[in-house]
Amino acid sequence: MRGFKAIFYRILQHPVPIPLLIFTLIFISYLNHLRYPSSPNLDLQTTTPSIRQVLKDVYISPAAQKLPKRGLLFCFVTTIPRYHATRAQTVVETWLQRCDHGELFTSNSSWLPEVVPYRTIYRNLNDTYEELFWKSKISLFYVFTHISPNFDWYLKADDDTYVITENLRAYLASFDASKPHYIGFRMKPYLKDGYNSGGAGYVLSRQAMRIFAEILYYDESLCKFNEFEDVGIGKCLANAGIYPTITSDVEGRQRFLPYDFQQVYEGMLSSKEAEYWFKEKPKKGNSAFTPDLISIHHITPDTMRALELSLYKIRISSTT
DSSP states (O other): OHHHHHHHHHHHHSOHHHHHHHHHHHHHHHEEEEHHOOOOOTSSSOOOOOOOHHHHTBBOOOHHHSSSSSSEEEEEEEEEEEEEGIIHHHHTTTGGSSEEEEEEEEEEOOOOOTTEEEEOOTTTSSSSGGGHHHHHHHHHHHHIIIIIIIIEEEEEEEOOOEOOOOHHHHHTHHHHHHHHEEEEEEETTTTTTTOSSSTEEEEEEEHHHHIIIIIIITTTTOOOOOHHHHHHHHHHTTTOOOBBBBOOOOOOOOOOOSSSSHHHHHHHHHHHHHHHHHHOOOGGGGGGGTOOOOOEEEOHHHHHHHHHHHIOOOOOOOOO
């Protein structure tokens, strides 16, 4: 606001036409809005919606009904009808099928054939950014209480995230699912011990899910609304003493990546921004990519298919 006051003072010293003055004030206000985002919409529902109402008339596709109810890895991907025929379909055709139980969570069945595993648990929520916290909170509760508590690990991912499940399984083998673990890419602001990026995907152990479903979900003082989904879930878990795990490898390379390949290659953010946002300093260039990469965010359907081909379909012949 200091910049705003300085410009306003100069305008008073040197009168300008009224239309130009009005335009200047509007433009400055817009720039300040971009730099300092507004507070949460006070009209938003800030208490947990009734689970009975939210889950009323949920449709479960035949493919989802056939999925196993126990195993090592449960994966759910949040999506919206706008992306059913593009992002969501590509996720189903690529990495999601390699989870022991993998399905889409969405609001309706448009563009989704019956052979796609999905359920409409968001049918009574709005497909808006402001509803993302409720979607995640309800999803975690629903998965554990309405689908199955018999998986070791539970992964939440976006429909533009690609996951290398073999690397995820190998990494999780070093943890005990009977202990409360919260695994992903550690972000820095808002919480002393950080929180995991929602875009890069995060994993909760069976015990962390139990604590969330049986304690945190019902206690508004411990798990209250936040305009940022990943910050909100991180705060809920922190209030139960569950903090993000350091997931970088021995050389400081990240296993979970919240940005696309080009952004990661360039260092993701400027040094000053990275210092503010990230718990660990990101690397640049080829050094940013660990051979044990687990997930990467902001991946287009075309890139997702290219990754699938590169990792699982193409082999390099040995030379003689």
